Amino acid sequence: MGSDFYQSMILPHAGIIIKICRAYTNSQEDFEDYYQEVCLQIWRSNDRFNQQCEWSTWVYKISLNVCLTYLKKTCNHHQIFASDALPAGAQQEVANFHDSSIEQLYTAIRQLSEVDRAVILLYLEEKSYQQIAxxxxxxxxxxxxxxxxxxQRLNKILNRQES
Structure with missing residues (x-):
């Protein structure tokens, strides 16, 4: 993957990728693996982008598909992934996510089904119902x-966390 492609097409959407990867992982190592795989798949699928949707929508779709695929692989095969460090541009984005209230929210989101996680993440990104669909x-x-x-489910989960 060229650094120009990463700088211009992936890094501006790193927040999207990070939020989705974070919702589907429980460790820093898994998060880094998911993030790198999403970036690789975005680069690989660039030639299939047909501009029928926005680039950010394309990034969401790929991010969700990669995370769901990895999640199924790890659940079914207990696969272990090697971890490399995140690219420098994404490290600051990750650092912004270490607030305790946000961590509580992500802990609650991880308790939802795979599809519900995707829906709520897109909703929190203020995507329209049509875009989410x-x-x-x-x-x-x-x-x-x-x-x-x-x-309602998140509310119940968060109320239990506070007790």
Whole structure:
């Protein structure tokens, strides 16, 4: 992957990648592996980007697909991944996520189903219901109801954490 591609196409969207990877991992090592794999898959799939959606939507789709695929591999095969350091540009983004209240939220989000994690992350990024439906590949009409239910579950989880 060329540094120009990374600087211009991935780094501006590092926040998206980091948030999604963080929601699907429990350790720094796994997070770094997921992050690197997402970047690699974005680079590999660049020629398939058909501009029918925004680049950020494409990044979301790839990030979610990679994380869900890795999650299934680790759950089914207990696979262990080697870890390398994150690129310098992404290290500052990660450092911004060590607030305790945000960590509590991510802990709660990790307790949701895989799809619900994706939905709430996209909602927190202020994506429209249509964009969320397009990214996760579901019906637009179900998104509002699903978000309401997810919020209720997160509320219960967070209230239990405080007790």
């Amino acid at each position: 397009d990214i996760i590949g579901t019906n637009f009409n179900n998104i509002g109801v699903r978000i309401g239910r997810i919020k």
